Amino acid sequence: MHRRPATVTDIHRVASGMPYAKVCPGTDGNAVYQVSGKSFVFFRNPRPDAVDPETGERLDDVIVLWVASEEEKSALLSEGKPFFTTPHFDGHPSVLIRESDLSQLTVAEVTELVQDAWLARASRRRCQAWLAEQDLT
DSSP: OTTSBOOHHHHHHHHHHSTTEEEEEOGGGOEEEEETTEEEEEEOOOOTTSBOTTTOOBOSOEEEEEOSOHHHHHHHHHTTSSOBOOGGGTTOSEEEEEGGGGGGSBHHHHHHHHHHHHHHHSOHHHHHHHHHHHTOO
16 A cells, blocks of 8 residues: 555645644745744745756755754765755755655555654654554553
């Protein structure tokens, strides 16, 4: 079931299904998922720091996912999977992925990434409660 390639619909489904998650319109109406007023996943507008290396066009399908730490960010970036960053996100606990590259990940991987993003931003009390419900403590 979870071995199929991930899609953007999977990101929306998991992010919106997290406790206390709220979707807010970002700049240009792009979805921003928040918990307690803190973003954990958002769909980025085209910006000058993320461009197609062949055409120079700004990427219009970049998704930002929070991570727990710089170490986790480094680990994801070194996995050889489709994650990347830009100088704009130096020192920021997040990784970027293009919507067009999501199929390189499975639904299970995307689910874990979104859940981890939520855990990185939710309050300790909410994290503990959610983990207890999942029997992951």
